[in-house]
Amino acid sequence: MTEQRVDIVVLQNATVLWREQSQAATSAASTIADAPVSGFDPAVRDAVSSFLATWSDITKQIADRAEETAEGLHEGWKGYVMMDMEAQQEFELKYGYLS
Amino acid sequence: MTTIAVPADLGPVPYIVGNVESVADSASELLRASAALDDLDTVGASKSTLDGWEGAGATAYGEKVKTTTKDADAASLAVRRGAKAVWAYGDELERLRTQYDNLVDWRTKLQSSIDTLRADINGSTEEDVTALSARASDLRESASAYDADRDELAKAIDLNNTTLRNALHGVATLADARKVAARGDGADAAMELTGAPGGDATPQDVANWWAGLTDDQRFAVIAAYPDVIGAADGLSAAVRDQANRVLLENDIAELDLAESRDELSPDMKKYRDNIRAAQKALADSEGRNGTDSTTLDPITDQPLPVSLLLYQPGAFENDGAVAIAIGDPDTADNVAVSVPGIMTDGSSIPDYAANARNLYESARLSDPYSTSATIAWIGYNNPSDSDIGHTVTESAAIDGGERLSQYVSGLQAARESSPSVMTVIGHSYGSTTAAHAASDYGLEVDNLVLVGSPGAGGGVDSAADLNVPQVWAGNSSRDIVAALADDGWVGSHTLFGAGLGNDVAEDDFGANRFQAEDETRNSTFRNIDDHVKYYNRGTESIFNMGQIMVGDYDEVVSAEHVYDPWWGPPQDPEADRTPTATNVNRMPDQ
Numbered sequence: 001m002t003e004q005r006v007d008i009v010v011l012q013n014a015t016v017l018w019r020e021q022s023q024a025a026t027s028a029a030s031t032i033a034d035a036p037v038s039g040f041d042p043a044v045r046d047a048v049s050s051f052l053a054t055w056s057d058i059t060k061q062i063a064d065r066a067e068e069t070a071e072g073l074h075e076g077w078k079g080y081v082m083m084d085m086e087a088q089q090e091f092e093l094k095y096g097y098l099s
Numbered sequence: 100m101t102t103i104a105v106p107a108d109l110g111p112v113p114y115i116v117g118n119v120e121s122v123a124d125s126a127s128e129l130l131r132a133s134a135a136l137d138d139l140d141t142v143g144a145s146k147s148t149l150d151g152w153e154g155a156g157a158t159a160y161g162e163k164v165k166t167t168t169k170d171a172d173a174a175s176l177a178v179r180r181g182a183k184a185v186w187a188y189g190d191e192l193e194r195l196r197t198q199y200d201n202l203v204d205w206r207t208k209l210q211s212s213i214d215t216l217r218a219d220i221n222g223s224t225e226e227d228v229t230a231l232s233a234r235a236s237d238l239r240e241s242a243s244a245y246d247a248d249r250d251e252l253a254k255a256i257d258l259n260n261t262t263l264r265n266a267l268h269g270v271a272t273l274a275d276a277r278k279v280a281a282r283g284d285g286a287d288a289a290m291e292l293t294g295a296p297g298g299d300a301t302p303q304d305v306a307n308w309w310a311g312l313t314d315d316q317r318f319a320v321i322a323a324y325p326d327v328i329g330a331a332d333g334l335s336a337a338v339r340d341q342a343n344r345v346l347l348e349n350d351i352a353e354l355d356l357a358e359s360r361d362e363l364s365p366d367m368k369k370y371r372d373n374i375r376a377a378q379k380a381l382a383d384s385e386g387r388n389g390t391d392s393t394t395l396d397p398i399t400d401q402p403l404p405v406s407l408l409l410y411q412p413g414a415f416e417n418d419g420a421v422a423i424a425i426g427d428p429d430t431a432d433n434v435a436v437s438v439p440g441i442m443t444d445g446s447s448i449p450d451y452a453a454n455a456r457n458l459y460e461s462a463r464l465s466d467p468y469s470t471s472a473t474i475a476w477i478g479y480n481n482p483s484d485s486d487i488g489h490t491v492t493e494s495a496a497i498d499g500g501e502r503l504s505q506y507v508s509g510l511q512a513a514r515e516s517s518p519s520v521m522t523v524i525g526h527s528y529g530s531t532t533a534a535h536a537a538s539d540y541g542l543e544v545d546n547l548v549l550v551g552s553p554g555a556g557g558g559v560d561s562a563a564d565l566n567v568p569q570v571w572a573g574n575s576s577r578d579i580v581a582a583l584a585d586d587g588w589v590g591s592h593t594l595f596g597a598g599l600g601n602d603v604a605e606d607d608f609g610a611n612r613f614q615a616e617d618e619t620r621n622s623t624f625r626n627i628d629d630h631v632k633y634y635n636r637g638t639e640s641i642f643n644m645g646q647i648m649v650g651d652y653d654e655v656v657s658a659e660h661v662y663d664p665w666w667g668p669p670q671d672p673e674a675d676r677t678p679t680a681t682n683v684n685r686m687p688d689q
Contacts, residue, residue: 003153003154004153004154004155005151005152005153005154006151006152006153006154006156006157007150007151007152009151010149010150010151010152011149011152014146014149016364016365016366017142017146019362019364020353020364020366020367021138021139021142021143023353023356023357023360023362024135024138024139024349024353025135025136025139025171026356027135027349027352027353027355027356028131028132028135028136028349028352029132030352031128031129031131031132031135031352032128032129032132032178034128035124035125035128035129036121036124036125036128037125038118038121039117039118039119039120039121039122039124039125039189040117040121040122040125040188040263041115041116041117041256041259041260042116043260044188044260044263044264047263047264047267047268048125048185048263048267050267050271051181051267051270051271054271054272055132055174055177055178055181058170058174058273059132059136059174059178061170062136062139062167062170062171062174065163065166065167065170066139066167068163069160069163069164069167072159072160072163073160076156076160
């Protein structure tokens with residue numbers, strides 16, 4: 001079993017950080033998708049549109065993964081807190097400190 | 100019968116479809132997106148492990164982050180490559196558009212000459228043949244040259260389209276982008292070169308570094324390091340503006356999204372006002388928020404160039420740092436930097452940008468034959484809100500003075516030649532800051548103007564200690580802050596670090612005092628309202644500051660100095676003078 005150490009404040013801060021990154025990447029995906037194509041020669045518009053669609057999609061996927069990371073951190077934080085509470089309850093139950 | 104070979108009717112000029120402005124917008128959007136992805140890459144690389152978290156969960160987190168980060172890096176480079184290609188396409192489109200316009204003009208004239216020749220031949224006699232043949236020969240030669248240019252334009256249009264298609268096709272998939280990323284980021288390599296900003300490089304080092312970069316490297320560092328480039332003293336206004344607008348637009352987009360989801364992060368809540376203020380100041384100055392005559396040049400009636408020269412909404416514990424230029428500081432004959440005083444932070448920039456526009460107007464009216472640029476610079480940690488207690492001491496002014504001096508050196512280094520007149524104007528505590536820049540840090544200016552000044556610092560006895568060619572003082576007799584300075588022989592100088600030095604309007608100090616009263620001043624008492632009128636349109640102060648910054652020193656209306664008689668408190672002769680009537684339509688010098 002690997003060594004474990006956790007400062008749950010670190011998880012909270014990282015959750016906020018990744019949520020911000022997800023928002024930034026989501027905005028970036030919209031920015032790419034909304035970039036104007038009307039100014040291009042019709043001979044290249046399809047190529048430009050295809051490029052924008054491809055990278056908007058990929059950027060959105062990256063944003064979603066950043067959000068998943070934030071969610072994972074948040075769930076992890078909750079898990080550690082719950083585990084700590086359960087450990088406390090187990091301990092107190094075993095030694096009869098609970099009323 | 101003689102045959103004269105008249106050129107055939109000319110073919111049409113190949114039509115160019117495209118809108119340069121729209122293409123530039125597209126490139127800007129891609130650049131912004133690339134910067135956001137690069138930011139995610141940077142954050143991910145630095146946060147793939149978290150101090151204070153070890154174990155299987157931490158390992159799983161690290162693996163996921165590494166994958167996301169790697170893809171963000173690849174996507175950033177692909178989108179950047181697309182942005183660069185679109186930018187180059189737009190530049191070429193602009194060049195081709197000019198070529199097209201020239202060809203259309205040429206064709207019109209040439210075709211007219213051919214038509215005239217035909218008409219002349221129809222009405223000619225044998226005697227005219229020699230002259231008509233010569234004209235026909237010339238026209239055939241011209242028509243041939245026209246056809247060659249026409250073909251060249253058609254090929255250039257095709258080539259521009261093909262180049263863009265190929266560039267975009269080169270990064271059509273994530274797999275393509277990963278290959279590009281595997282070769283390394285040119286931006287990182289450029290930032291490791293000697294003189295790159297962000298370290299100990301001087302503004303001149305930074306200017307030299309930039310001059311040595313290729314176009315690709317320049318584009319790359321703006322996309323990947325907009326925060327560093329936007330704040331780099333020594334780079335041109337155009338470059339800093341481009342980088343800072345990338346940052347601002349991304350912040351606005353992120354803020355809009357977070358607000359719509361009601362998910363503002365704690366940090367964003369803190370500096371939201373700074374983001375919105377920068378957005379408003381630019382919109383105000385560019386005339387996008389309604390009619391304001393100061394958004395037009397008073398001489399040419401054209402919109403003013405506006406640049407975002409500094410944008411750090413989270414600087415100084417979220418007080419923010421920001422600077423906006425009116426006019427082009429890279430080329431203007433006269434440049435003035437305005438330094439604000441207490442209670443100023445990033446959210447104050449709309450008001451200070453308005454002041455800069457007023458000063459610009461005054462300078463242009465003072466001398467319509469020279470060009471001017473004015474800069475509202477909120478670039479130091481001046482006392483505001485919770486740190487207001489620092490005001491009574493000079494520590495913030497000393498630190499700000501160093502920053503200001505470096506900033507002005509950066510303006511000088513970014514230019515091909517020094518401006519004819521460089522001026523720094525310090526208002527209130529900003530005058531103390533500007534004075535420290537001059538006395539302690541070698542401020543490179545022709546004029547140092549102190550308005551509403553509570554003093555030039557405890558270490559400055561007189562204007563001579565400021566080591567600049569011209570020192571000017573514009574203290575209103577009704578300004579309560581100007582009364583905070585030490586006066587004359589009963590003054591206590593600085594006491595345990597409190598107080599900001601001698602009265603700069605006093606005769607002993609030796610500055611050139613100019614008239615700075617306002618006809619709306621309080622009839623009797625010093626007060627705070629008269630502390631904030633120096634940049635108002637039509638005032639004595641803005642008129643004189645305009646004359647100073649264009650170097651028309653003879654036009655500056657001087658004021659009698661404060662003096663300190665042995666028999667009583669300091670006397671200000673300006674207190675009894677009737678101020679000049681407000682006039683927002685002062686005519687320019689003839």
